Amino acid sequence: MNSNSFNLSSTDSSSSSSNSDDEGRELRVQQRNEMCLMIQHVMHEYIPPIIQAATQQRRRKSTEPRKDRGxxxxxxxxxxxxxxxxxxxxxxxxxxxxxxxxxxxxxxxxxxxxxxxxxxxxxxxxxxxxxxxxxxxxxxxxxxxxxxxxxxxxxxxxxLCRPNIAEIERLLRIGEERGFPGMIGSIDCMHWEWKNCPHAWKGQYQGRAGVATLVLEAVADRDLWIWHSFFGMPGSCNDINVLHRSPVFEDVLEDRTPAVNFVVNGHHYTNGYYLTDGIYPRWATFVKSITSPQARKDHLFAKHQEAARKDVERAFGVLQARFAIIKKPSLAWDTDILHNIMLACIIIHNMIVEDERETYQNNVNTNEFMNAGGNANEDTTEYRTDRIVDIGLYLTRRTEIEDQQTHLQLKNDLVAHIWNKFGNNENLRN
Known part of the structure; x- marks a missing residue:
């Protein structure tokens, strides 16, 4: 009796559960059908008038006569x-x-x-x-x-090429006349404001002025010809950060440049150098000014070094004066476009310098440095981009470039050389 009662109640419970599942399925199907009917109603009643209105407006715009711009x-x-x-x-x-x-x-x-x-x-x-x-x-x-x-x-x-042998000799002659034997230019960085820098990048490109900028590293000579340019580093990088990523010494490290040999104050040197400001490291290829000079020799050296180092600063000023697009904040969104703009401006700048160089004061004629029967524009140095550089030679060259002892000795020799060359004139003025 109890067993039959249990079986009966169990059967009633299972039938009621199946009935509730069927009712739930029917309810979901009914809701889905109502949703489909509502979507179809919206598609047929509201979407066609919107498409028609937009099409007519576009046609009206395309048929309007273009404005006469003269x-x-x-x-x-x-x-x-x-x-x-x-x-x-x-x-x-x-x-x-x-x-x-x-x-x-x-x-x-x-x-x-x-x-x-x-x-x-x-x-x-x-x-x-x-x-x-x-x-x-x-x-x-x-x-x-x-x-x-x-x-x-x-x-x-x-x-945008590297200097050939004739140009290296001309640069060395100019450096000797100014009291810096072995000098091949001055190096520094310039910032170009990027107004339309993407918001997500502004922290990376924000410079000292609090705005997004891109950095141009350049090497210029007395005629304001720009021999080296490296553009695109974020404005948050200082000159040293840019230098460590720059290819300015790439050809020297891979032994693809003409040899530079000079003597200062009785000491022989085999690497040319650039004049820099105080932020650059004490490398054998950089000559910096003297901070707070005390002796008269140091005063004279600082005066001549800072005057010659202004070549790259003047090149930046002339570049911005000639091309307002790089003087004003850039409105481009793509860094590739900015890179092309900067390179094109530098190319045109060098073309103008080449055309007007003979009008400059103290111009040096390149024809002086032609080899017998040679051409001033002919470079006999072998340049190959597919060569495998010997790692030992590469590391040796890097050690020579970054040698601080050579930097100090060269600086002291230049101080003595400039005093011997210009010290008498300084004494007469005093």
């Missing part, structure tokens, strides 16, 4: 002012406006336009973006990118 009048005004056979403005004003002589401008123009068909005149083609010819902002950005790429491709190998 491109033809602007082109004619620009041509008549500067490029006609008898221009309105003389060549001196052309140099003042465009920061270069007319034949340098035309050389750039012809090389870039022949290299990239984007610049060749076609139907509805546009011209330069300034007060003469008006083009849209998007076209201006695209033209800038195409122009910088064309300048780098056409002139990069010629105007």
């Amino acid at each position: 491109r033809e009048e602007g082109h004619a005004r620009l041509y008549n002012d500067y490029f006609a056979e008898v221009p309105v403005y003389p060549s001196s004003l052309f140099r003042r406006r465009f920061r270069m002589r007319k034949h340098v401008f035309e050389r750039l123009l012809n090389a870039v336009t022949q290299h990239d068909p984007w610049f060749q005149q076609r139907r509805d083609a546009t011209d330069a973006c300034d007060k003469y010819v008006r083009i849209s902002e998007a076209t201006s950005r695209l033209a800038l990118q195409k122009f910088t790429e064309g300048v780098i491709n056409q002139f990069g190998d010629q105007y």
Whole structure:
């Protein structure tokens, strides 16, 4: 009896449980069907009018006539002012406006336009973006990118190259005249503000001024020719951080540069050097000024060192004065675009220096340093990028470059040399 009662209650319990599961399934199916009906209703009632309205608005915009920007009048005004056979403005004003002589401008123009068909005149083609010819902002950005790429491709190998033997001899002659035998330039860094730096990167690129910047490391000579450039390091890095990542000594370490030998105060040296400010390390390839000089020899050395070291500072100033795009905060978003802009500006800067170098005071003619029957632009040093550098030679060269004892001895020898060379003149002034 008890057994039958138990079995009956158990059967009733299982049947009620199955009924509740069926009811739950039916409820979920009903809710899903109602949701599908609601989505279909929205798709049929609301989406088509929205698509139709957007399509009509886009069609209206595309059929509107383009605004007349006066491109033809602007082109004619620009041509008549500067490029006609008898221009309105003389060549001196052309140099003042465009920061270069007319034949340098035309050389750039012809090389870039022949290299990239984007610049060749076609139907509805546009011209330069300034007060003469008006083009849209998007076209201006695209033209800038195409122009910088064309300048780098056409002139990069010629105007971003390492100095050849003739140039090394010219640089050493200039250094000797200024009291620094073995000097091949001065090195320093410049910051370019990056206004549109992504927010996630601002901490990495934030410089001393509290804004995002990118760093340019450069080596310049007295003529303001920039022999070495290394651009793109975040603004949070100081000059030493940039130096440790820079390829400035890469050719020296791999023994791919012309030999530099000179004698100062009776001591022989085999490595050229750069003039630097106080932040750089005490390496044999750097000569720094003397902080708080006390002796008259030290005063005279500091005076000449700081005057010669200003070459790279003047190069930065002239570079920014010629190209307002790197003087003002950059509006680009991509570091590759910024890199191309900086390299193109340096190339054009060196082209202008080459063209106007003979007008500089104390200009040294490179033809003096031609080998017998040779060419000043011919470099007899073998350059190979696929060579395997001997690791022992590499480490030996690095030890020579970073030798602090040589740095101190060279500095003392230069102090004595400058005193012997210019000390009498200093005594006469006093």
